[in-house]
Amino acid sequence: MSILEVKGVNKRFGGLQALGDVNLSVKENTVHAIIGPNGAGKSTLLNCLVGKLMPDTGSVMFDGQSVLGRTPYQINQMGISRVFQTPEIFGDLSVIENMMIPCFAKRDGVFRLHAFSSVGSEKDLTEKAEQMLIDVNMIEKRHMHAASMSRGDKRRLEMAMCLVQEPRLLLLDEPTAGMARADTNNTIDLLKEIKEKRDITMAIIEHDMHVVFSLADRITVLAQGTPLVEDAPENIKGNPKVREAYLGESA
Amino acid sequence: MFGLDKKDSTLLLIVAVLTMFAPFILNPFPEGSAMAQFNAGYPDLMQRFVIFGIFAIGFNILFGLTGYLSFGHAAFLGVGSYAAVWMFKLLSMNIIPAIILAVVVSGLFALLIGFISLRRSGIYFSILTLAFAQMMFALAYSVLTPITNGETGLQLSLNDPRIFGQSATADGSIPVTSLFGLEMRHTVQWDLGAWLFQFNVGYYFCAIIMLIAFFISIRIFRSPFGLMLRAVKSNQQRVNYTGLNARPYTLAAFVISGMYAGLAGGLLASMDPLAGAERMQWTASGEVVLMTILGGAGTLIGPVLGAGFIKYFENIFSKINDNVLHGWFSFLPDGLEDAIVFLLHPFIGKGWHLTLGILFMLVVIFLPGGLVEGGQRIAKLFRKDKAKNTAKSTTEPAE
Numbered sequence: 001m002s003i004l005e006v007k008g009v010n011k012r013f014g015g016l017q018a019l020g021d022v023n024l025s026v027k028e029n030t031v032h033a034i035i036g037p038n039g040a041g042k043s044t045l046l047n048c049l050v051g052k053l054m055p056d057t058g059s060v061m062f063d064g065q066s067v068l069g070r071t072p073y074q075i076n077q078m079g080i081s082r083v084f085q086t087p088e089i090f091g092d093l094s095v096i097e098n099m100m101i102p103c104f105a106k107r108d109g110v111f112r113l114h115a116f117s118s119v120g121s122e123k124d125l126t127e128k129a130e131q132m133l134i135d136v137n138m139i140e141k142r143h144m145h146a147a148s149m150s151r152g153d154k155r156r157l158e159m160a161m162c163l164v165q166e167p168r169l170l171l172l173d174e175p176t177a178g179m180a181r182a183d184t185n186n187t188i189d190l191l192k193e194i195k196e197k198r199d200i201t202m203a204i205i206e207h208d209m210h211v212v213f214s215l216a217d218r219i220t221v222l223a224q225g226t227p228l229v230e231d232a233p234e235n236i237k238g239n240p241k242v243r244e245a246y247l248g249e250s251a
Numbered sequence: 252m253f254g255l256d257k258k259d260s261t262l263l264l265i266v267a268v269l270t271m272f273a274p275f276i277l278n279p280f281p282e283g284s285a286m287a288q289f290n291a292g293y294p295d296l297m298q299r300f301v302i303f304g305i306f307a308i309g310f311n312i313l314f315g316l317t318g319y320l321s322f323g324h325a326a327f328l329g330v331g332s333y334a335a336v337w338m339f340k341l342l343s344m345n346i347i348p349a350i351i352l353a354v355v356v357s358g359l360f361a362l363l364i365g366f367i368s369l370r371r372s373g374i375y376f377s378i379l380t381l382a383f384a385q386m387m388f389a390l391a392y393s394v395l396t397p398i399t400n401g402e403t404g405l406q407l408s409l410n411d412p413r414i415f416g417q418s419a420t421a422d423g424s425i426p427v428t429s430l431f432g433l434e435m436r437h438t439v440q441w442d443l444g445a446w447l448f449q450f451n452v453g454y455y456f457c458a459i460i461m462l463i464a465f466f467i468s469i470r471i472f473r474s475p476f477g478l479m480l481r482a483v484k485s486n487q488q489r490v491n492y493t494g495l496n497a498r499p500y501t502l503a504a505f506v507i508s509g510m511y512a513g514l515a516g517g518l519l520a521s522m523d524p525l526a527g528a529e530r531m532q533w534t535a536s537g538e539v540v541l542m543t544i545l546g547g548a549g550t551l552i553g554p555v556l557g558a559g560f561i562k563y564f565e566n567i568f569s570k571i572n573d574n575v576l577h578g579w580f581s582f583l584p585d586g587l588e589d590a591i592v593f594l595l596h597p598f599i600g601k602g603w604h605l606t607l608g609i610l611f612m613l614v615v616i617f618l619p620g621g622l623v624e625g626g627q628r629i630a631k632l633f634r635k636d637k638a639k640n641t642a643k644s645t646t647e648p649a650e
């Protein structure tokens with residue numbers, strides 16, 4: 001069963017056709033990678049899914065409901081979490097405080113005036129946040145200032161913040177961009193572990209083919225705003241169309 | 252204590268002790284001595300310390316937690332003052348209804364202004380709040396003269412109805428503000444040797460209100476709501492993508508801090524029942540920004556320290572004049588004395604703003620965390636010394 005259905009999405013920026021008639025279907029509990037050369041429209045597509053951009057035409061259905069016209073926080077409350085290309089975390093806060101915020105958002109919704117209880121008295125949520133930190137091997141860093149951590153740790157924290165909300169769909173925008181090889185491998189291991197342990201669907205945008213082929217169940221190749229092929233990883237590797245799009249080889 | 256952890260309880264206790272013993276602490280120099288003019292322990296000034304402390308505590312809930320710099324907060328203080336004086340004119344001289352109305356009215360104003368201004372952030376938000384405050388100042392100063400009495404300011408008169416009170420006292424004067432008959436101006440004086448200590452009912456009332464306001468602000472800082480506000484300051488994008496709507500959070504913070512300002516305005520009017528448009532001017536809004544940053548934005552105690560610091564300068568430093576300086580330096584040879592007085596002249600009396608400005612710059616450049624950071628650095632220094640000493644004492648015997 002597909003959890004995310006993108007149908008006939010078009011997006012134009014002035015004279016540039018960023019997305020042209022994109023159709024995409026992400027099946028539940030799979031890892032779906034979206035790849036393509038620079039300027040293929042990967043990030044535009046992602047922004048259309050999370051409410052940052054509004055497509056000109058077409059529909060985006062998540063779990064039978066349209067996400068178009070909703071704000072990013074409403075879409076998040078529907079069960080879509082997003083990991084950014086550069087980790088977006090609360091740099092001024094400690095790691096555990098970073099984790100508490102999505103816990104509150106999950107429990108209390110978009111707004112609740114909780115001005116007179118103390119954060120420390122929320123035992124259940126603290127436990128949940130700490131358990132998540134244990135799962136991603138960051139528990140010993142829980143009182144650290146988030147901004148002072150390494151990029152790999154920030155990425156790990158951001159993923160933990162998304163996962164603690166138990167989203168049904170996790171969107172990852174180049175999760176290993178700008179990472180050292182060792183950090184990339186750590187991230188791959190983390191994502192594999194998440195995939196095995198949790199009922200979660202992931203849509204991942206990635207440049208690094210090593211990452212894509214070690215994780216994806218299904219791959220969509222975008223080129224110049226249109227999907228070129230959609231297939232299993234082993235069929236993508238040898239596909240002449242893909243090679244042409246990436247390397248400019250004539251088939 | 253009251254749902255606070257140990258550290259916060261200690262802080263609250265220290266502030267409580269300091270405010271309760273302020274008439275002693277602020278009056279260290281005996282009457283008639285040369286230093287007596289540095290005494291700040293008289294009712295009028297002490298009331299200002301705590302009232303502007305409340306104002307700054309409220310401002311800090313908005314600025315310190317969310318990072319939204321409002322440049323029009325004095326408008327709420329002014330609105331609170333007008334509301335309170337109207338209550339004295341129409342209802343009675345009891346300060347409780349006056350203060351309640353001041354808080355409610357300024358809260359409503361804050362809701363309206365916040366709703367519009369919070370559509371933007373950063374400098375645009377500051378400009379919007381400044382524009383609103385200036386509009387309100389202009390309204391109070393001229394357009395709404397029937398309500399605000401224009402440039403003269405709103406005052407009590409013998410013709411006021413005062414439905415639940417009396418228009419005039421038996422001897423034909425305007426009644427004074429009171430808390431169920433306990434007059435705010437009532438002061439007990441205690442002559443102790445060369446010292447004169449003054450215990451004023453109004454001051455103690457304001458001090459208790461400030462302690463309550465301080466307690467509420469601690470609770471807000473430690474609450475999930477406070478955490479969300481800090482999250483908004485840190486990364487609004489992530490807040491949005493974590494399923495939280497930042498607008499109602501910031502609006503709630505704006506309204507709460509507007510109500511604090513209204514409370515301060517109501518208290519000002521309760522101590523001295525008049526309200527003028529100059530309370531809403533942009534310089535007054537700038538002053539609370541200075542107080543908060545000088546003390547330490549985002550810290551609990553900082554704004555109170557900053558408010559005390561600035562009000563002390565405004566009232567004490569501005570009273571030093573050339574004659575006083577000549578008095579201090581009279582032991583020097585004539586020429587040198589005149590030279591020193593000449594050099595110091597721009598910094599005293601009406602020039603206190605200059606001194607304050609220089610101090611403010613020094614604090615912002617060298618202590619970005621304000622006076623609180625200064626205190627922490629000193630404490631750290633002492634701790635280091637101690638650590639060094641203990642380290643020495645343990646290593647020395649090894650020789």
